[in-house]
Amino acid sequence: MKRMSALLFLVLTQCISSTEKKASKDTDFSNSVSKIDTNADVTEIKIKEDTKVYNIDSIDVKPEFEKGIKKLHKFIRQNYRYPEEELQVKGIVDVNFIVEKDGYLSNIIVVKDADFGTGNEAIRILKKCPRWTPGTLNKKPVRVRYYLTIPINTNDEQTP
Known part of the structure; x- marks a missing residue:
């Protein structure tokens, strides 16, 4: 026991x-x-997104203005405001910008300016520009750096 x-x-x-x-x-x-x-805020969680900016030569399909480059030049010509003064402005404005995945333009930079506010006017027009068709890589839209030269000639009505 x-x-x-x-x-x-x-x-x-x-x-x-x-x-x-x-x-x-x-x-x-x-x-x-x-x-x-x-109670963590769900908006703080970020999904890794491809934010890389591609060179135009490294993608499958290049971005383009709807209806082509001739329509882009027409859009610029119709919306470009020349300086108020009676100046004889000639030259070119070189710009580059990013065509975003959604077709809008961002990071517009003037590389070469013809002076008298032509670079600022180019920026104003490009900000006003309608959406583009974005560039694609592997059938997915990507951000692409685009280079554009805008000829300026106040004497010639056929600018760009």
């Missing part, structure tokens, strides 16, 4: 001890769960 009570005491001690360990593990787990911020 003494053996039986000693054995029973030993078994109960083991059971109580393992229950306490399990409870402490559960408590530790619940403590670590409570440390997770469940």
Whole structure:
């Protein structure tokens, strides 16, 4: 009987001890769960997006103004405002910009200017420009750097 009570005491001690360990593990787990911020703002999670700007020669399909380059030159010609002064302005304005995945233009930079505000006017027109068809790589739209030369001649009505 003494053996039986000693054995029973030993078994109960083991059971109580393992229950306490399990409870402490559960408590530790619940403590670590409570440390997770469940109120995190979902907008803070950002999906990695391809924001690389491709060179026009490294893509499959080049971006283009809807209806072609001749329509782009017509758009520029119709919207270009020459300086107020009676100046004889001749030259070219070289610009580059990014045709975004959605067809809009961004990061418009004047590389060469014919002075008298011609570069600023080129930027104004390109910001006003309708959407382009974006360039593609592997059948997916990508951001593409585009280079454009705009001829300026206040004497000639056929500019660009």
